Amino acid sequence: MLDWILEFVKTNFQPLFRIIIFPGLTFLFVFTIFAVWFQRKYLARLMMRMGPVHAGKVLGWLQLVADALKLIAKEIILPKYAYKKLFLFSAITLPVIPAAAIALIPFGPNFAIFNLPGYTAPLFLGIMSLYPIFIILMGWSSNNKFTLIGAFRTIYLDVAGEIPIFLAVLGVMLWAGTYDLQTIVEMQKNMWFVIPQFLGFIVFFISYFAMIEKAPMDIPEAETELVFGYRTEYTGALFLDTMMGDYVNVLAWSLLMITLYFGGYHGPQVFPDPILNGAFWILIKLIIILTITFTVIISYARLRIDQAIRLGWYYLIPLALANIVLTVILKSLGV
Amino acid sequence: MSHDMHRYLTDPFQEITELGDGLFRLNIGPQHPISGQGRFLVITDGEIVYDIEVDIGYSHRGIEKILEYKNYVQAVVPLERMVMLDTSNILMGFVRAVEDLYGVEPPPRAKYIRTIINELNRISSHLYALGLFAESAGWNPAIFIWTTADREPILDLLEMITGARWSHSFFIPGGVRADLPRGIKERILNTMDYLEKRFEVYEDAWIYNETFRLRTEGVGVLPRDKAIEWGAAGPSLRASGVAYDTRKNEPYSAYPELDFKIVTHTAGDSYARGWVRFEEMKVSVDIIRQAIENMPEGPVKKTLPPRPVKQEALARAETGRGEINFYIYTEGRDKPYRVKISPASFRNFFVIEQLPKIQEIKLADVPPMIYSFDPWFLDADR
Numbered sequence: 001m002l003d004w005i006l007e008f009v010k011t012n013f014q015p016l017f018r019i020i021i022f023p024g025l026t027f028l029f030v031f032t033i034f035a036v037w038f039q040r041k042y043l044a045r046l047m048m049r050m051g052p053v054h055a056g057k058v059l060g061w062l063q064l065v066a067d068a069l070k071l072i073a074k075e076i077i078l079p080k081y082a083y084k085k086l087f088l089f090s091a092i093t094l095p096v097i098p099a100a101a102i103a104l105i106p107f108g109p110n111f112a113i114f115n116l117p118g119y120t121a122p123l124f125l126g127i128m129s130l131y132p133i134f135i136i137l138m139g140w141s142s143n144n145k146f147t148l149i150g151a152f153r154t155i156y157l158d159v160a161g162e163i164p165i166f167l168a169v170l171g172v173m174l175w176a177g178t179y180d181l182q183t184i185v186e187m188q189k190n191m192w193f194v195i196p197q198f199l200g201f202i203v204f205f206i207s208y209f210a211m212i213e214k215a216p217m218d219i220p221e222a223e224t225e226l227v228f229g230y231r232t233e234y235t236g237a238l239f240l241d242t243m244m245g246d247y248v249n250v251l252a253w254s255l256l257m258i259t260l261y262f263g264g265y266h267g268p269q270v271f272p273d274p275i276l277n278g279a280f281w282i283l284i285k286l287i288i289i290l291t292i293t294f295t296v297i298i299s300y301a302r303l304r305i306d307q308a309i310r311l312g313w314y315y316l317i318p319l320a321l322a323n324i325v326l327t328v329i330l331k332s333l334g335v
Numbered sequence: 336m337s338h339d340m341h342r343y344l345t346d347p348f349q350e351i352t353e354l355g356d357g358l359f360r361l362n363i364g365p366q367h368p369i370s371g372q373g374r375f376l377v378i379t380d381g382e383i384v385y386d387i388e389v390d391i392g393y394s395h396r397g398i399e400k401i402l403e404y405k406n407y408v409q410a411v412v413p414l415e416r417m418v419m420l421d422t423s424n425i426l427m428g429f430v431r432a433v434e435d436l437y438g439v440e441p442p443p444r445a446k447y448i449r450t451i452i453n454e455l456n457r458i459s460s461h462l463y464a465l466g467l468f469a470e471s472a473g474w475n476p477a478i479f480i481w482t483t484a485d486r487e488p489i490l491d492l493l494e495m496i497t498g499a500r501w502s503h504s505f506f507i508p509g510g511v512r513a514d515l516p517r518g519i520k521e522r523i524l525n526t527m528d529y530l531e532k533r534f535e536v537y538e539d540a541w542i543y544n545e546t547f548r549l550r551t552e553g554v555g556v557l558p559r560d561k562a563i564e565w566g567a568a569g570p571s572l573r574a575s576g577v578a579y580d581t582r583k584n585e586p587y588s589a590y591p592e593l594d595f596k597i598v599t600h601t602a603g604d605s606y607a608r609g610w611v612r613f614e615e616m617k618v619s620v621d622i623i624r625q626a627i628e629n630m631p632e633g634p635v636k637k638t639l640p641p642r643p644v645k646q647e648a649l650a651r652a653e654t655g656r657g658e659i660n661f662y663i664y665t666e667g668r669d670k671p672y673r674v675k676i677s678p679a680s681f682r683n684f685f686v687i688e689q690l691p692k693i694q695e696i697k698l699a700d701v702p703p704m705i706y707s708f709d710p711w712f713l714d715a716d717r
Binding site for chain 1: 474697
């Protein structure tokens with residue numbers, strides 16, 4: 001029965017299925033809700049408390065729905081001196097950027113939303129580099145001192161985090177000899193790239209926290225200094241939208257990490273169908289990466305902006321360059 | 336030391352205008368995640384802080400005036416509202432002053448009970464302060480919730496002894512209200528064992544954590560001479576290398592008979608202030624153990640004579656935030672004519688205002704710097 005449904009869907013509705021159901025809109029929405037719920041429950045356990053319990057009988061699973069409904073029902077307040085068009089536009093567009101990048105990630109053999117052969121890895125980075133621009137627009141158009149300082153900090157942090165992460169991805173592309181994410185995943189059938197590219201992975205993993213703007217690098221929204229950073233002035237549904245953008249951003253970078261270093265959709269055979277099998281393994285890996293991310297979030301204090309920049313320029317960029325040199329040497333030796 | 340009060344408070348509509356030369360005036364409070372019931376006006380150029388002004392008085396309740404209408408036992412209740420976390424230590428100074436006024440010495444068992452409650456309160460106050468300090472350094476609320484959870488057994492003990500978790504109203508001039516309940520000693524000792532286990536966890540996860548030290552070491556350095564000149568109080572003073580503790584320098588209650596050391600640190604930065612608080616909790620655990628071991632038997636309170644024997648009295652006590660001073664003047668009735676309170680937070684706020692003048696402070700350093708002093712607006716406002 002399941003096979004028949006899969007076969008039917010695959011032959012008739014595949015492009016639409018990819019965009020709307022999996023790995024498109026529905027999946028992104030459901031997984032974002034799951035990620036927020038998972039973060040709240042998991043962090044609560046690490047903090048010796050329960051997390052949400054009341055809404056929904058089992059583990060408070062309806063809490064996120066309740067929160068979302070509450071936020072949507074709230075009044076949207078536009079600050080008097082804000083640049084209103086940009087204020088609305090930047091917040092509404094924010095989740096679209098990482099969602100567009102996720103379209104390039106292969107969830108199975110030749111199964112991405114947008115099956116583009118060729119330069120998908122640089123294209124992914126290109127799309128993701130738009131994300132901070134919208135954050136800066138949000139901070140600037142709010143016309144508030146706290147949001148403006150948050151936006152400035154995003155610029156600084158971007159310089160400190162984006163360059164090392166791009167250089168780390170360059171290392172992987174050099175090792176694989178291709179720009180194509182699909183080919184990179186296929187080459188990891190026998191050995192994950194985290195082993196030959198270990199230096200690059202360390203750089204990627206540290207810069208990852210700067211790109212997702214979570215502790216210890218949640219510098220732009222530093223609660224104790226800047227209230228809520230660049231999104232201080234957003235209320236109601238707009239705030240929900242910025243939060244959605246935040247989590248889709250986490251999802252996009254985690255999926256890139258899995259694709260580049262942890263063998264993408266490869267894994268032992270569980271389901272006979274290769275696409276179902278790939279989707280299963282990519283979700284398992286995603287949950288493990290998120291667990292590690294949340295554990296790091298709770299274990300460290302926030303760095304100061306100058307300390308984050310020093311980390312980026314003094315340690316991560318030289319390490320990434322050393323990784324590239326090492327990769328080139330190993331490649332020319334024919335390893 | 337000319338201190339220009341209310342330098343930036345003149346024009347409330349200056350909020351959205353710049354002060355010139357690209358300077359911003361940031362209103363940290365009274366509605367801000369770190370501010371508490373007050374306001375910090377921070378003059379910044381982007382990330383560099385030029386000046387901090389502390390705006391107190393948002394929670395002024397006129398406690399000094401209220402005390403003029405209460406007799407010395409009634410006065411205990413409004414007085415406790417100064418610092419709800421640290422009620423018995425605040426009360427200790429007042430009770431000492433009144434006992435001096437009436438020439439009464441509390442019985443020895445009452446002194447030991449007071450010491451135990453004071454130290455339990457000090458641990459709970461320091462735990463709360465350190466949790467806020469960790470959160471101000473940009474930690475997720477993890478540490479704050481840990482410390483809040485670990486205050487619970489202490490509050491349970493206090494509830495068993497006094498009947499209330501926070502506002503005990505347990506010390507009265509002449510002794511304490513009641514004796515210890517049966518079986519409390521084992522319970523206290525068990526809690527102390529539990530706390531010592533938790534302190535080890537804190538050391539591993541938090542006190543010696545790399546990012547926490549990065550954020551707090553070398554931030555808001557208060558040199559020894561300046562600490563004395565500006566009148567820093569309590570752990571903030573001891574973190575600058577001054578071994579001054581009222582429990583040792585002017586011993587009261589059972590402290591002269593107990594063996595403990597003053598915790599000091601030489602660095603004088605935010606980390607040192609937090610570290611001194613952390614080590615003081617261990618000292619408090621030690622003091623409680625000794626007090627339980629050496630506790631004498633006997634009555635726990637004395638009745639005050641009808642008339643005070645003196646006209647004025649001055650007494651002090653070491654609270655969680657530093658030394659508190661009480662001056663009482665009376666005209667011989669059962670109520671004071673005037674009570675003057677000099678709390679520790681007020682003096683520490685003055686130090687916070689002075690710190691940006693002697694060193695460069697970044698905006699991100701402001702919250703850990705402020706919270707390393709454990710300021711309490713309700714304490715300063717009275």
